[in-house]
Amino acid sequence: MKKFLVFLLCSVLPLAAQSKPAADLIIHHAKVWTVDKAHPEAEAVAVLGDRIVAVGSNAEVDAWRGPKTHVIDAGGKLLLPGFNDAHVHFIDGGASLDSVHLNDATSPQEFARRVGEQAKKLGKGQWVLGGEWDETKWTPPSLPTKEVIDRLTPDTPVFVTRYDGHESLANSVVLRLAGITAQTPDPPGGVIVRDKQGNPTGVVKDAAQDLVARVVPPPTHEQLLQIVLRAMQHAASLGVTSVQHMNPDYEDIAAYSELRERGELITRIYAAPLITQVDDQVKIGVRHAFGDSYLRIGAVKAYADGSLGSRTAYFFEPFSDEPGNRGILSDEMHPVSLMHDRMMRADAAGLQICTHAIGDAGISAILDIYADIERVHGPADRRWRIEHAQHMAAKDFDRFAQLQVIASVQPYHAIDDGRWAEARIGHDRASRTYAFRTFLDHHVRLAFGTDWNVAPLNPMLGLYAAVTRATLDGKNPNGWFPEQKLTIQEAIEAYTMGSAYAEFQDKEKGSITPGKLADMVILSDDLFSIDPVKIRDVKVLKTFVGGKIVYQAGDAH
Numbered sequence: 001m002k003k004f005l006v007f008l009l010c011s012v013l014p015l016a017a018q019s020k021p022a023a024d025l026i027i028h029h030a031k032v033w034t035v036d037k038a039h040p041e042a043e044a045v046a047v048l049g050d051r052i053v054a055v056g057s058n059a060e061v062d063a064w065r066g067p068k069t070h071v072i073d074a075g076g077k078l079l080l081p082g083f084n085d086a087h088v089h090f091i092d093g094g095a096s097l098d099s100v101h102l103n104d105a106t107s108p109q110e111f112a113r114r115v116g117e118q119a120k121k122l123g124k125g126q127w128v129l130g131g132e133w134d135e136t137k138w139t140p141p142s143l144p145t146k147e148v149i150d151r152l153t154p155d156t157p158v159f160v161t162r163y164d165g166h167e168s169l170a171n172s173v174v175l176r177l178a179g180i181t182a183q184t185p186d187p188p189g190g191v192i193v194r195d196k197q198g199n200p201t202g203v204v205k206d207a208a209q210d211l212v213a214r215v216v217p218p219p220t221h222e223q224l225l226q227i228v229l230r231a232m233q234h235a236a237s238l239g240v241t242s243v244q245h246m247n248p249d250y251e252d253i254a255a256y257s258e259l260r261e262r263g264e265l266i267t268r269i270y271a272a273p274l275i276t277q278v279d280d281q282v283k284i285g286v287r288h289a290f291g292d293s294y295l296r297i298g299a300v301k302a303y304a305d306g307s308l309g310s311r312t313a314y315f316f317e318p319f320s321d322e323p324g325n326r327g328i329l330s331d332e333m334h335p336v337s338l339m340h341d342r343m344m345r346a347d348a349a350g351l352q353i354c355t356h357a358i359g360d361a362g363i364s365a366i367l368d369i370y371a372d373i374e375r376v377h378g379p380a381d382r383r384w385r386i387e388h389a390q391h392m393a394a395k396d397f398d399r400f401a402q403l404q405v406i407a408s409v410q411p412y413h414a415i416d417d418g419r420w421a422e423a424r425i426g427h428d429r430a431s432r433t434y435a436f437r438t439f440l441d442h443h444v445r446l447a448f449g450t451d452w453n454v455a456p457l458n459p460m461l462g463l464y465a466a467v468t469r470a471t472l473d474g475k476n477p478n479g480w481f482p483e484q485k486l487t488i489q490e491a492i493e494a495y496t497m498g499s500a501y502a503e504f505q506d507k508e509k510g511s512i513t514p515g516k517l518a519d520m521v522i523l524s525d526d527l528f529s530i531d532p533v534k535i536r537d538v539k540v541l542k543t544f545v546g547g548k549i550v551y552q553a554g555d556a557h
């Protein structure tokens, strides 16, 4: 009996060795940049199931070819890990894709025509929202009025917003629904624009927009599913294979969850609800990065302060163009002990903390709390994040590094805000704005993202911004504070491994490494050899998530 068993093993083993499973997918003749420091470059990749099994030369990877292997010849194009956007508002972004586009409407007639078309497209009773109109592009510029659109939208509620978010136009249907009449007083912090007779013209400013916002119905579950599907298509077309959704509603997570169950998620999602709801996640007992490869929770998003644009970012010194104002802490920080307590509870429960902080004093106040948590709870792998980390105090770079805080930054903001930031905060503070190089010099990890829909989701714009720092107005072709520029290698790493690390997934994705998820992108041009100015024009040819093609150029997206 024993002899027979030995014989059997001897005959079976060589057979088993020969029948190594064949790859489902091989991509060869590619210029592979792996973002894996051990093996940065390769020619080919083999995928089995949803994982990468081999990375190497064409010949090495060809050993994985079987009769059923799908082989893609990349024609020498650049193959990178899929991009991971560390900071998005995925539902707002998805909703904006199909909303009416009014920004480049250059006359009231064109404005009205587009609103009317959208109303027809949506059908009776559906709200026309979004818009991003800009009346300064009209000749002569004048605020729109409800009369411009009423005739075309007798039954359709219309509430379209100026590009800066500070003013919106409502049609008569909406004014009725919101109960706004000549008798309605202006709310504190808001203005209802009126004609000579005192009747509302339809435009509401700042806090007066809330009078309308509260009657806008939230999207239904069915609508949310459609918005997510649309957002994911858009992401796939840009090579974005993972996103980290900051402050989602629970309804958004329910939509992701349903699509996950249906097998329809083609973007991997990490969702970080507001810290004001921290006790919900504490109660359930989930810890950081809880979930599967497609959907995770276990982080909380906090707000320390406001923004530079609205002069609400919190600084040690006043704004250079507004003495007496140094910004404000958010309501979550009033008092600071409230934030401290919530963060202590989050940390005790093993939740990851991502905090929006823009002004130097806002960032500093959060570092104080992080340091105190470490003092009380002891060292741990927490991967604390500061979202935006926009204006650093010189004294805080070392502390940022010591606490191993991740700078979750959006390079596009640098070339956008860079147009006017120096006038607002002066040269010295501007020199530590979006200070990506200084962060790396201090061994602070960067995670790249966009803040979509505040900025476009396209990673090429982020890479372009980090590498050139050329402001959008064309006034700094050699870079705004050029000493803070990154190399293209560093920028790609921040957008892949950096973001993966920031969501505790650096062992699962972020580089083209055997064993990792097969999330990859083939690009139209070689980012390493083209003129950096052209990076923003580079297109995605194919996007793979878990080894499946989720986008190829020429598809109708």
Ligand SMILES: [Zn+2]
Binding pocket: 087, 088, 089, 246, 451
């Ligand atoms: Zn954001």
